[in-house]
Amino acid sequence: MTAPLKLVAVSAGLSVPSSTRLLADRLAGAVRTALEGRREVEVEVVELRGLARPIADHLVTGFPGPELRAALESVEAADGLIAVTPVFSASYSGLFKSFFDVLDREALTGTPVLIAATGGTARHSLALEHAVRPLFAHLRAVVVPTAVFAASEDWGPGGDAEGLGPRIARAGGELADLLAGRPPRPRTGPEVVPFEQQLAALRAG
Template identity: 55%
Template sequence: MKLVVVSAGLSVPSSTRLLADRLAKATAARVPAEVAVVELRDLAVEIAHNFTNGFPGRALGAAIEAVTQADGLIVVTPVFSASYSGLFKSFFDVLEQGVLAGKPVLIAATGGSARHSLVLEHALRPLFAHLRAVVVPTGVYAASEDWGAEGLAERIERAAGELAGLMTGLAAAGPAREARPAREARPASAADGSAEVSADGSAVAPAEGPVRRPREAVAQSATAGRGARTDGFQVVPFEQQLAALRTR
């Protein structure tokens, strides 16, 4: 499996990259995965050129390919103006629509104050929900005072476990879905209540609930005369209704 880390940190060294590395290490300890890191700081010029000419450069193209082929993503951004950075958003703007659909994503952010911790919920989570990614329940925010303090390590471990679980579950479900034989069932008869039969000859239990009657039976009930009932409802033919209106 492939785990790709997208870091939008700008400085060197970067607390954003530090948080990304710790998340990647905790995830890789739970699931066998090849880890690749995409540093958006090195792609800023190519991202800008992609907006103007519509073509990614060589490095940006390789980063897009890595994200597209990833089995799981860790995305980390610094907080700028109470939201994700413009560089972070620009990278995901150049991705083709649907690239992240169904892909497990762990969201994280760094900032100078704990007051910006809600950026995970009001900015990052809606963004990746719009991109149709599967965002893990636990997001990780690290303020300046969180480094070395209690709580950050536990959040990292919990989020990494959730991402590893999603990656493992999707990898295991993929071959099972392909190997599962397609069922071509015939509908059960309303009279005999027989079970459906799949393509491999095995019986399939009929669905719960009332059995739908054929259209011919319903039509016969509707024309049987005034007072006929079908499925518990009174059925009055249209001709009789029209005749009753004319006699008023």
């Protein structure tokens, strides 16, 4: 039996409740729906709001704390990624960028990624194409064609049916199609070399 795929959604929302987290949850739900009957999927959400200080500490010291390490390992082990940021100053948030700055540079190579963003007005939607998509292209991820932007009016009456809902379904379907034929990543941890063996190798050198 094929092991379930691991889908990780990274949300950089700062408020509680957060429209950024809401969008991440809806996108994950769309991927799960699109994979029904094809593959099982396990969804994990990484909230960056609670990791702001550990991320800053890592940028200064070069060492992640246990909470940040667990989040980074989850993203590194993901078969697919949903990345959602609020738009600040016409770009991704500093918290969002900082998290991916401390991620291993090879971690997302070949990983299917769905990008999304939230903002007060649709005028900020271009941030997905001029900032977020190039970031994941630099990390050598495989970014799905449809990026999803949710403005404030998209959450109001009628906004979802007219635009946001179909965009979420389309983007979720694109990510699901990339994941459907993908073998799950190995879930084994790093190889542990006994200390005696390491010491013997040093003496031999």
